[in-house]
Amino acid sequence: MWDHLTLGFGLALTFQNLAIIVAGTILGVFVGAMPGLTPSIGLAIAVPFTFALEPIPAILMMVALYMAAEYGGSITAIAVGIPGTPAAMTTTFDGWPMCKKGQAGKALGVSIVSSTVGGVFGTLVLMVAFGPIASFSLTFGPAEYFALGVFGLSIVGNLVGESLVKGFISVILGLLFFVVGLDVLGGYPRLTFGTTALLDGVNLIPAMIGLFAISEVFKLVESSGDVAPRKAARISGSYLTWGETKGLVPTMLRSSVIGTIVGAVPGAGATVASLISWNTAKRISKTPEKFGTGIIEGVSASETANNASVGGAMIPLLTLGVPGSGSTAVMLGGLMVHGVNPGPLLVIENPELVYAVYAGLLLSAGAMLVVGLLGIPIWVRIITMPTRWLAPMILGISLVGAYALGNSMSDVGMATFFGVLGYVMVRFGFPLVPAVLALVLGFMVETNYRRALALSGGDHTTFVTSPISLVLLTLAVLSFAIPVVKNHIAPAVTLGPDPRTLGTGEASSAQGVDSTEP
Amino acid sequence: MRRANLVIPIVLGLVSVVAWHDTSSYPGSMIPGVPGGAAFPRALAVSLFVLATLLLVGALRRDGEPETHVGWKGVGKNSALLGMLVLFVLLGSVWDFYVLLYVIVAGTMGIMGERSKRALLGLPILFVAFVYVVFHRVFGVDFPSAYP
Numbered sequence: 049m050w051d052h053l054t055l056g057f058g059l060a061l062t063f064q065n066l067a068i069i070v071a072g073t074i075l076g077v078f079v080g081a082m083p084g085l086t087p088s089i090g091l092a093i094a095v096p097f098t099f100a101l102e103p104i105p106a107i108l109m110m111v112a113l114y115m116a117a118e119y120g121g122s123i124t125a126i127a128v129g130i131p132g133t134p135a136a137m138t139t140t141f142d143g144w145p146m147c148k149k150g151q152a153g154k155a156l157g158v159s160i161v162s163s164t165v166g167g168v169f170g171t172l173v174l175m176v177a178f179g180p181i182a183s184f185s186l187t188f189g190p191a192e193y194f195a196l197g198v199f200g201l202s203i204v205g206n207l208v209g210e211s212l213v214k215g216f217i218s219v220i221l222g223l224l225f226f227v228v229g230l231d232v233l234g235g236y237p238r239l240t241f242g243t244t245a246l247l248d249g250v251n252l253i254p255a256m257i258g259l260f261a262i263s264e265v266f267k268l269v270e271s272s273g274d275v276a277p278r279k280a281a282r283i284s285g286s287y288l289t290w291g292e293t294k295g296l297v298p299t300m301l302r303s304s305v306i307g308t309i310v311g312a313v314p315g316a317g318a319t320v321a322s323l324i325s326w327n328t329a330k331r332i333s334k335t336p337e338k339f340g341t342g343i344i345e346g347v348s349a350s351e352t353a354n355n356a357s358v359g360g361a362m363i364p365l366l367t368l369g370v371p372g373s374g375s376t377a378v379m380l381g382g383l384m385v386h387g388v389n390p391g392p393l394l395v396i397e398n399p400e401l402v403y404a405v406y407a408g409l410l411l412s413a414g415a416m417l418v419v420g421l422l423g424i425p426i427w428v429r430i431i432t433m434p435t436r437w438l439a440p441m442i443l444g445i446s447l448v449g450a451y452a453l454g455n456s457m458s459d460v461g462m463a464t465f466f467g468v469l470g471y472v473m474v475r476f477g478f479p480l481v482p483a484v485l486a487l488v489l490g491f492m493v494e495t496n497y498r499r500a501l502a503l504s505g506g507d508h509t510t511f512v513t514s515p516i517s518l519v520l521l522t523l524a525v526l527s528f529a530i531p532v533v534k535n536h537i538a539p540a541v542t543l544g545p546d547p548r549t550l551g552t553g554e555a556s557s558a559q560g561v562d563s564t565e566p
Numbered sequence: 567m568r569r570a571n572l573v574i575p576i577v578l579g580l581v582s583v584v585a586w587h588d589t590s591s592y593p594g595s596m597i598p599g600v601p602g603g604a605a606f607p608r609a610l611a612v613s614l615f616v617l618a619t620l621l622l623v624g625a626l627r628r629d630g631e632p633e634t635h636v637g638w639k640g641v642g643k644n645s646a647l648l649g650m651l652v653l654f655v656l657l658g659s660v661w662d663f664y665v666l667l668y669v670i671v672a673g674t675m676g677i678m679g680e681r682s683k684r685a686l687l688g689l690p691i692l693f694v695a696f697v698y699v700v701f702h703r704v705f706g707v708d709f710p711s712a713y714p
Binding site: 097099100213214216217220221223224227231233234236238239241265266268269270271272434435436437439440441443444445447448451452455457460461464467468471476494497498501502505506507 | 570571574578581585588589592593595596597598599600601602603606607610611613614617618620621624640641643644647648651652654655658659663667670671672674675677678679680685689690693697700701704705706707708709
């Protein structure tokens with residue numbers, strides 16, 4: 049492993065690559081700090097910038113941006129009380145109260161140190177886990193890959209969004225858009241409705257730019273004028289001491305483990321990681337009542353976990369080619385544009401890329417520490433940039449990036465279409481991440497399904513005779529069935545009247561939730 | 567929002583019907599026992615229809631909810647933005663890309679309430695200059711332009 053790391057550093061430590069890592073870090077902190085921008089949006093906008101780069105610098109920029117964006121959300125969470133990214137929501141629980149107590153400097157210091165530790169830990173786990181998981185996945189055949197794709201989509205449809213039905217509708221829509229174009233195995237057009245422009249199918253990058261970035265612009269335009277301008281608190285007060293940093297070590301280690309594990313689960317991501325980590329820290333603390341009032345352990349638990357999840361999310365992406373989040377889905381799209389196919393063969397076909405990713409993540413954590421510490425006064429001013437300036441620039445870059453992909457206005461049209469679709473979806477409660485992951489994983493699911501049947505002579509039992517496939521498909525079914533049973537069937541099974549309601553005339557709904565939304 | 571909760575499942579159901587109908591023209595599989603290209607989209611169409619039905623049933627069961635206020639001002643702003651985007655896409659390959667980009671950035675700023683003439687003039691110009699330098703000069707992307 050150390051040989052690989054040395055090789056990776058040798059590739060990453062060139063002047064150009066270091067400059068790219070720093071540029072990606074600065075862009076990532078900016079994206080993370082601005083409320084309304086997420087790492088997915090930042091990556092979708094940044095991918096066109098990587099077209100002119102070779103694969104290694106391109107992925108270095110993407111990992112640097114991803115790592116820094118997860119940290120950047122804490123700046124606004126602490127200084128303004130608004131999370132810059134969804135994952136930073138947990139950071140506001142203690143970060144904003146600390147700022148109100150005049151300890152913003154300390155909170156920001158805790159945030160950057162914890163983020164760096166989490167980022168490094170997640171990367172080390174990735175380095176250790178990559179080999180065994182990649183070796184294991186070399187035993188996968190078409191049936192196993194089909195089951196893996198179905199499992200990934202079932203988890204994402206379940207975990208993301210407010211409603212199971214809407215989550216799965218989002219998955220189905222993504223898969224339908226994948227179908228558009230020429231059938232890979234048969235060569236005839238599907239769902240093109242006679243349009244030659246759709247014969248090439250849905251172009252992944254413009255679709256992602258539209259779904260993530262342009263849809264966000266529509267949201268910002270809709271709410272413009274309704275939101276008061278952001279005012280950042282003055283950054284002053286005491287800073288993190290060495291003794292306090294040492295005292296945070298147990299919190300950082302525990303949160304790193306939680307963040308890495310949760311980050312590796314498709315659909316879970318940094319938001320779930322930081323929430324679980326904060327709750328765990330509170331539960332095992334000797335003073336749980338202090339959590340939420342402004343303590344450094346609360347900020348550390350959240351920030352360590354959300355940066356550790358970066359390394360965790362890279363595990364399924366690089367070893368299996370299955371993105372674990374919207375951000376890694378965009379990275380997958382970016383890699384595919386450069387002709388790189390993540391998966392178990394990656395270390396055989398492009399070993400230098402894997403090692404460069406290791407080094408890039410570690411260097412990004414270091415760059416993030418420097419940029420974060422030195423740039424705090426600047427970031428705090430930048431986050432007060434009016435949205436009426438920010439949104440048009442996001443739109444402009446999105447349109448330019450969509451055009452730059454293939455020098456074609458049809459890609460711009462596609463990005464616009466998906467922008468409108470993404471806005472409508474979000475407006476009515478349909479999550480976007482499942483649709484994006486389905487668009488990415490559709491090829492894995494359908495093609496391997498048909499290949500598996502071709503190999504087995506049409507025998508569907510091939511999907512259950514393989515133990516790996518059977519386990520993954522069972523988990524997929526359970527991930528759908530358990531919420532349905534929990535939310536619909538279990539509450540309908542009454543065990544007798546609730547003693548609390550006897551004689552009160554209250555409805556028996558006290559016994560369970562009569563939810564009509566799974 | 568209540569009406570939307572009823573309309574959206576119906577629209578999704580129609581999408582599934584259209585998708586199913588399109589698959590009827592696909593040729594069958596050349597390999598015995600292996601599904602052809604119609605199988606996957608048909609499975610998706612059926613799944614979408616079932617889920618849309620569940621959504622509709624859920625919406626009907628919640629029909630006692632009060633109607634949510636629709637922000638027509640926001641709808642108006644987004645309609646204006648969409649109109650600009652459609653024009654951008656239609657005219658982008660025949661007019662000057664940089665001019666259209668300036669118009670769309672400045673137009674969006676205006677829609678969002680920017681009234682400062684300096685900002686409306688200066689920021690889009692800076693942005694277009696950034697695009698010209700980075701994308702055209704550094705990355706070598708050729709945008710349609712009225713100028714050689």
